[in-house]
Amino acid sequence: MTVEAKVLDLRVPAIVDTGSMISIPVGILAKAQKEGYDVDSLEVLSEDSIIPVFDASRNRMDFLGVVKIAVELEEGNKVNVAFHIADDKEAEILLGTNSLGKLSVQVVLPPQEPTLQAEAPERVVVARRMYIPPYGKVLVSARHEGSSDGERILWPTKHGIAAGVFKITNQEVKVPMINNSEEPMILREGEEIGHWETEKWWEGIDLRPHMMDSGTHELTPEERRKVLHEQVRQSTGIDRLRY
Structure with missing residues (x-):
């Protein structure tokens, strides 16, 4: 100073x-x-x-x-x-030190602000090994690497999965996924497919049609097809799926 x-x-x-x-x-x-x-x-x-x-x-x-x-x-x-x-x-x-007291000088350090440590994102990993044929569509059994169940926002880290709100039950969740390539895809147990967002979803955006319930509600084949189609369209830009 x-x-x-x-x-x-x-x-x-x-x-x-x-x-x-x-x-x-x-x-x-x-x-x-x-x-x-x-x-x-x-x-x-x-x-x-x-x-x-x-x-x-x-x-x-x-x-x-x-x-x-x-x-x-x-x-x-x-x-x-x-x-x-x-x-x-x-x-x-x-x-220096031998004069400040006589000069009535006091050096006051500002209180140290607490350091905010960023929380590591909670990963979503494959619960069981799964084979996806070319242009195939599946519901991937995924595991939540956290301690709480409930509704969370999933941000995918692999192609073929769209972001959305999912319901975790017993630390597991079903995630729709499509293999939009000519080569088969193998998901290995423990492989990361996304991470959970801890913040709430923005107000005004309704993703209930994309919400999957891994335990309390079983989708019909037609409902499952519509969910897959919509999520793949958002994720990949493909407007039509082959069946």
Whole structure:
């Protein structure tokens, strides 16, 4: 964090760093002297009173000396603090751990916002191995990899299955599927065919005609054909099925 400070009758930027020792570049002292400030009047601390300063690698840092300088922050206190003189020409001072308290500076960290972890989608996998002939249509027995039954939205990950609302019973569901190719298709047990959406379906969209009940309602062949036809049309763009 950078603030504005007044030292030696100069206004300079000041870097607030709670992990550093307060220091002033020799270049600022030279500038103040050039502007007419009596630098020789500053109180110089003896070497015996200087506490060694080490960097993060435990290497001792070298300074030209330590002097007491009055420092004032904008709308803050004006106090005399000991500045380590750094041998560089930087244009800002460093306000560290040995000065913040005297200057009534408090560094307040904002509360950390809780991290939202995205929930992994619940997979829908094939419950039993199934063979689908070319241009064949079947009801795939699928397994819900979750702990709850009820109505859920299925987003397919394989061609030939359309998105829709399905009813899970005893963690299983029947999913209409068509093989729209000239080659046979084999679905292996445990193979993923889609995942469940945890959010509710958008209001105003009625997918009840596509809803399959794996336990309480048995579709007639004609109903099954219509459901398959509609879902395949939405999924593949094919308007007519071969029977």
